[in-house]
Amino acid sequence: xxIRRFAGFAAxxxxxxxxxxxxxxxxxxxxxxxxxxxxxxxxxxxxxPQNPLIPTNTNEVGGGKIIDLVFSGLVYYDAxxxxxxxxxxxxxxxxxxxxxxxxxxxxxxxxxxxxxSESFVxxxxxxxxxxxxxxxxxxxxxxxxxxxxxxxxxxxxxxxDDTTFTVKLKQPEADFPLRLGYSAYFPLPQVAxxxxxxxxxxxxxxxxxxxxxxxxxxxxxxxxxxxxxDYSGDREAQNGGVTVKFYExxxxxxxxxxxxxxxxxxxxxxxxxxxxxDELGDxxxxxxxxxxxxxxxxxxxxxxxxxxxxxxxxxxxMAINREEITEAIFEGTRTPADDFTSPVIDGWSDxxxxxxxxxxxxxxxxxxxxxxxxxxxxxxxxxxxYNSDGxxxxxxxxxxxxxxxxxxxxxxxxxxxxxxxxxxxxxxGAISGAFRSGWQADYPGLYNFLGPLYGTGAGSNDxxxxxxxxxxxxxxxxxxxxxxxxxxYFTQAQEVLFQDLPAIPLWYQNVTGGSADTVSNVEFGWxxxxxxYEVTKN
Amino acid sequence: MAWYVGRRLLQMIPVFLGATxxxxxxxxxxxxxxxxxxxxxxxxxxxxxxxxxxxYNLDKPFLVQYLLYLQGIFTFDLGTTFSGRPVTxxxxxxxxxxFQLAVMALAFEAVFGIAAGVIAGLRKGKAFDATVxxxxxxxxxxxxxxIGFVMQFVVGVKLRWLPTAVGSDVSFTSLIMPAIVLGAVxxxxxxxxxxxxxxxxxxxxxxRTATAKGLSRPRVVSVHVLRNSLIPVVTFLGADxxxxxxxxxxxxxxxNINGVGGTLFRAIQQxxxxxxxxxxxxxxxxxxxxxxxxxxxxxxxxxxxRYA
Numbered sequence: 001x002x003i004r005r006f007a008g009f010a011a012x013x014x015x016x017x018x019x020x021x022x023x024x025x026x027x028x029x030x031x032x033x034x035x036x037x038x039x040x041x042x043x044x045x046x047x048x049p050q051n052p053l054i055p056t057n058t059n060e061v062g063g064g065k066i067i068d069l070v071f072s073g074l075v076y077y078d079a080x081x082x083x084x085x086x087x088x089x090x091x092x093x094x095x096x097x098x099x100x101x102x103x104x105x106x107x108x109x110x111x112x113x114x115x116x117s118e119s120f121v122x123x124x125x126x127x128x129x130x131x132x133x134x135x136x137x138x139x140x141x142x143x144x145x146x147x148x149x150x151x152x153x154x155x156x157x158x159x160x161d162d163t164t165f166t167v168k169l170k171q172p173e174a175d176f177p178l179r180l181g182y183s184a185y186f187p188l189p190q191v192a193x194x195x196x197x198x199x200x201x202x203x204x205x206x207x208x209x210x211x212x213x214x215x216x217x218x219x220x221x222x223x224x225x226x227x228x229x230d231y232s233g234d235r236e237a238q239n240g241g242v243t244v245k246f247y248e249x250x251x252x253x254x255x256x257x258x259x260x261x262x263x264x265x266x267x268x269x270x271x272x273x274x275x276x277x278d279e280l281g282d283x284x285x286x287x288x289x290x291x292x293x294x295x296x297x298x299x300x301x302x303x304x305x306x307x308x309x310x311x312x313x314x315x316x317x318m319a320i321n322r323e324e325i326t327e328a329i330f331e332g333t334r335t336p337a338d339d340f341t342s343p344v345i346d347g348w349s350d351x352x353x354x355x356x357x358x359x360x361x362x363x364x365x366x367x368x369x370x371x372x373x374x375x376x377x378x379x380x381x382x383x384x385x386y387n388s389d390g391x392x393x394x395x396x397x398x399x400x401x402x403x404x405x406x407x408x409x410x411x412x413x414x415x416x417x418x419x420x421x422x423x424x425x426x427x428x429g430a431i432s433g434a435f436r437s438g439w440q441a442d443y444p445g446l447y448n449f450l451g452p453l454y455g456t457g458a459g460s461n462d463x464x465x466x467x468x469x470x471x472x473x474x475x476x477x478x479x480x481x482x483x484x485x486x487x488x489y490f491t492q493a494q495e496v497l498f499q500d501l502p503a504i505p506l507w508y509q510n511v512t513g514g515s516a517d518t519v520s521n522v523e524f525g526w527x528x529x530x531x532x533y534e535v536t537k538n
Numbered sequence: 539m540a541w542y543v544g545r546r547l548l549q550m551i552p553v554f555l556g557a558t559x560x561x562x563x564x565x566x567x568x569x570x571x572x573x574x575x576x577x578x579x580x581x582x583x584x585x586x587x588x589x590x591x592x593x594y595n596l597d598k599p600f601l602v603q604y605l606l607y608l609q610g611i612f613t614f615d616l617g618t619t620f621s622g623r624p625v626t627x628x629x630x631x632x633x634x635x636x637f638q639l640a641v642m643a644l645a646f647e648a649v650f651g652i653a654a655g656v657i658a659g660l661r662k663g664k665a666f667d668a669t670v671x672x673x674x675x676x677x678x679x680x681x682x683x684x685i686g687f688v689m690q691f692v693v694g695v696k697l698r699w700l701p702t703a704v705g706s707d708v709s710f711t712s713l714i715m716p717a718i719v720l721g722a723v724x725x726x727x728x729x730x731x732x733x734x735x736x737x738x739x740x741x742x743x744x745x746r747t748a749t750a751k752g753l754s755r756p757r758v759v760s761v762h763v764l765r766n767s768l769i770p771v772v773t774f775l776g777a778d779x780x781x782x783x784x785x786x787x788x789x790x791x792x793x794n795i796n797g798v799g800g801t802l803f804r805a806i807q808q809x810x811x812x813x814x815x816x817x818x819x820x821x822x823x824x825x826x827x828x829x830x831x832x833x834x835x836x837x838x839x840x841x842x843x844r845y846a
Contacts, residue, residue, distance in 0.1 A: 050576075050808075052622045059578060133589035135576060148585045197622055219623060219631055220796040221706045245705055248791040248800045251687065252703055256794070259695045259702040389807065418807055420575030427574055459583065 040240030040537040041224075042519055044264040044530065045253050048220045048246045052200020055186040056127030056134040064183055065529050066244060069225055071186040071205035072233055074101060074120070075177065081290070081344050081444030081526030083178055086233045087115060087187070087206070089163075091180070096172035096481050103163040108230055109189040110210040117165035119187035121157045126193065127184055128154050136184035138459060139442075142176070144168045172479035174486040175445040182443050208235045208533045209242060220246055235533045238521070242532045257516050263537070264522055264530050266513040270391065273331035273512065280514040288335045289528040290342045290441040291509035292449065295320075295384065295399070297434040299464045299502060303378055311372035313501035316382075317357050318365035319406035320399055326507050329394045333512045337505035340494055341449040342441065344526045347487030354498030358505060362406045369407045383414040385435030387422040392436055399506075426462050437462060437503065444526045445483075446490040450474060454502050465502035542845040546830050550823065557822045558611075558815055562604050565811040572596070572809030576620060594620070607812060617812035619805075625813050628801060629820065635708055636790070636797035640782040642713055643721030648775055651725045655732025655771075656764065662737045670733075674726035686719045686792040703794040716793040720786055724778050728771055735767035742766075769839055776832030780825035784818075 049063030058067050074088035085091070089102045107115035126132055128140035129151045140146050144156030156168035169176060179185065187206065192199040203211060209225035211217065216224040222245045227237035245262060247253040250269035256262040258279065268276055276284045297304050297313060304312055322336035335343070337358060338350035372378070384400060386392040396413040403411040414433055416422040425431040439460075441448045451474055452458050456466040470493050477489030497503075511528035518538055523531050573587050573596060582590075591597040594617070595606055610617055616625035658667040677685070693715060694702030701712045739745060740763060748762045749755075787799025798817060805813035836843045 048621075050621055059576075130585055130589065133586050133593065135582070135586070137586055138583055148583060200622055218706055218796075219628070220800070221631075245794075246796075247703075247794050248796075249794070252690070252792050252794045255687075255690050255695050255702045259698065261702055416570075418570055418575075420572055420807075420809060421570035423574045423577075424569070424571040427571075 041243055042239045042241070042263050042532060042535045042537055043243045043245055043261070044532055044535075045257075045262060045266055045513075046223075046244035046246050051135060052197065053203040053217075054134070054192075054196060054200045055123070055183045055188070056132075056136045056139075057200070058183055059135040061529065062246070065532075066223060066225070067183045067186070067203075067205075068529070069207055069209040069242060069532060070203055070211060071183065071207045072107070072231070072235070073182070073186045074103075074180040076233070076235055077181045077444060077526055079523045079525050079531060081346060083181055083444070084234060086181075086235070088180070091177045093177075093481070096174045096176070096479055097169050099167045099169075099176060100160075101165055101167065104232075105163055106232060107206055109204050109206045110228055110230065111189060111191060111204050113189045113191070114162075115187055115206050116162045117159045118162075119189065120185075121154075121159055121165055122190070122193065123186065123188035124157060125154050126188065126196075132196075139179070139182065139184035142169045142171070142173055144170055146170075171475075173447075174478050174480045174483065175443075175447050178445045178483070179443045179448075207231065208233070208237045212241065222246060235531075237533050238536050239533075240537065242535075257514065260516055260518055262516065263519040264513070264515045264532065264535060266511065266524075266528065266530060268512050268514060273333055276512065276514065283517065283522070284512075284514045285522075285524055286333060286510050286512045287524065288343045288508040289511040290344050290444060290526055291438060291528070292337060292340070292342055293334070293436065293438045293506045293509060294337075294340075294503035295434055295506055296437045296463045296503045297501075298429070298431070298462075299466075301433065302380075303372075303376065308372045308375040310500060311368045311375075312378070313504065314357050315365045315368035315372065315407060316403060317501060317504045318359065318361045318368070319403050320504070320506070321360040321402055322358065322507055323360065325395055325398050325402075329398055330507075333510045334507040335510060337507050340454075340497055340503070340505055341446050342508050345441065345444050345446055345449070346483065347446045347490065349491060352491055352498065353495045357498055357501070365406050366408075369409075378409060380410075381433075382409055382411040383433030384411070385414040385416060385422055385425070385431050385433060387417075387419040387436075388415040389418045395506075396436065429464075435462075438509070440509075441527070446487055447474070447477065450490060450493055450497075451478075454497060461502075463502040465500065467496055467500060470496040470500075539845055543830070543834075546833075550826055553822065553826060554819060558608070558819050559604060561815045561818045562607065562811060563600065565806070565809065565814045566600050566603070568806070568809055570809060572620070575808065590620075603811075607815065610812075616816045619810055619813055620808060625816050628813060629816060631796060632798045632801040632817070633820065635704075635795055636783050636786055636799070638708070639713055639717055639720060639786060639789075639795065639797060640779060642710075642717035643724070643782050644775060644779055646717055647721040647725035647728050647778070651728025652732050652768075652771065655729040656736055656759075656767075658729070658733040659736025659740070659767070660759065662733075662740075667733070670729060674729050677722050677726040682719060682723060683788050683792060685722055686716075686789055689715055689719055690792060705794050705796075708795075713795075716789050716795060719792070720782060720789040724774075724782070727774060731771050731774060732767060735770055736763055739763045739767050765839055769836065772835050772839065773832055776828045776835075777825075779828045780821065783824055784821045 046065055047062035050060050051057045051063055053063055053067060055067055055071055058064055072086050075083040076086040077083055087103055087107055089104045091099055091101050093099045124140055127134045128137055128146055131151050140154060143154045145152055145154040158166045189204050208228055208231045210228045212224040212226040222243055225242045227241060250267055253262060253265055254269050254272050257265045326334040326336055338355055339352050341348055382403060384396050386396045400411040400413055403409060426435060439453060452460045454461060454465050455474055456471050473489050473493035477486040480486035511524050515522040519535050520538055521534050521536050523534055525531050573590050574582060576582055595603050618624050619628060654670050658670050661667050690702055693699050700715045704712045745758060745762050748758045783798055786797055787803055790797040790799040802817050837845060
């Protein structure tokens, strides 16, 4: 998962920006008189990578955006989230458990080293070793030989020859090929293993771009990427380079965009939501992303267990007016959720059986709550934990309000100062109430929204949910040999979730960004990051 | 004099030790687990988290952590951030920019604040005086980020006179606007301090004597009034240098300057104690040195003050 927590600082000064946007709405001429003429180099918004630029150790968007441009994996994702072969010539399997991967010939790293089976196998093994403490090591969890207890070789990886290797998984996983476009699976040149720290500062990849020079990465300021002339895949650079500028605040970045000093911005500040369309016109982007926000009620919370819990969860879900909140608080930059996944994922459906529990229905909510009270009367205060550094207070208060009014219970937000504080309590099970959660997909597949979050004992199963029927449907889906067949099982699995509601889906986050008139052909990928290689400078 | 300076510098050692211990303890006591946060919403596998904790000594008791940090200082190794960068590199990036910004802001508030203050003080009660008093009150009352955003939008986006953000282009031109914003509030204080001080000194006995001796008006003002009036102003400016360096976070955020404020903010958010302690300690030292300079300036301004 790529972490986003940029809203932290922006929130502290958002008040000031509000006052300002009222004058901004008068319309801008947008003239690019100060735009530099630096030979077609596109400037893009970004944030300082929080980790060294090593594919297996990059788990947040700041670094991920750069890694994706500097490296090429076996497959890449187009704007619709469909996977296409990149370095891979073919990925074949008969049982969804053993995969034979054949590479295209002629790929090289920018230091001249050829990209071979070894480049992948060594990189994956590095990422999986416990002692290397790589943040994305869990991506190799499914491969035979992986261990959380000690350093152990991924015995499931077998090199056949320079351009062929096989992968044996611990159990069938139909969407394994879909995952291979994620950065954790990128290859590494041999030089990386000699000194990984140095490599993280000056990565050498095989992607459409390369780090422009030794000192191209000015920490906390920007990183300059130049086109890789030897690149031979589909993602060829359509510009003279990309400079990712790191911003401290979104407001500052947005003003830079208006002033023509920044070309592409992935995220506009909250204060600009209402004026975005006026100021950017059709250069504004507002579309659902592969991100969902949910409200999690721990499965063992008092009054939320068993049949009583099921009624209460459904009542709470129906008491939340998602339409109103997304409009009033998020100015339409969130889309009310229809399921547990995201509309940008292949296989998504807005009419999964049981999904009517996500529609606002005050009368039904009251009725269900009363039925639950008949089992055992509700006492106490319903709290919603959230991190106040992420711009969550407004909607949490709105939800709490709506629960108070509809269900007549006492409900309130339970703020944690920072994201890390909330996570600590959630991880330790120390949280005494409901809490917010969010999930951004690692790769465009339905399973990624279900397995890691609701599977019994799964890594991010914060609710502590366990349902044998759900687990079995997931397993059947994973063993399917076609994506369509797999998606049918995953949809059935969602029907189970709609009954139990281990998490209450709230809304899909939208990607809300834009570009200056200095560039054209700006398209946002399934993961909300613009496809920067396509962008052309006017 | 040299003895005095030496003694003052020696006093920095206990202050340094006390400050590092105190700040380290405060960061240690911050709620939340920085390592858990590295994994995002997904959370980190316990095995990986334990590895990372060991790498950054986060698994050791507080005092051991602190002593290891102190040990590092004497070998000029302040540790690394979670992104693997040496803290010394992070500081070497941040301090020069912020220092340049703070000095520019200080120069702005000193030059314009004192000049306007002297004029206002000499013409107490006149139109100019009344105008600057109202204007300076306004500047003090309006929060810095409002001034910052308005200036950025008007001067940067609309008029396009100056760059909207600094980023990689750290130059005199790009820092003008941030320096004005950063120095704005202090400018108002300096102006008011100078104005009151000058107005008061104009009625002092020694000024009356000087005027009675037949000295010219410019000489009376520059030597007898101004020199005496500057003592409170210099005290303020000295303390302000430290405040400007540590307090530039809002301004740095608005104008996207990779300075001390942002570095500190990120470090606190991520719970990176070594960065927080190192940066804050340098700020403490800046305060101490600035105060020492102020004390030495007193002697130059007021002949009655002598240090031995």
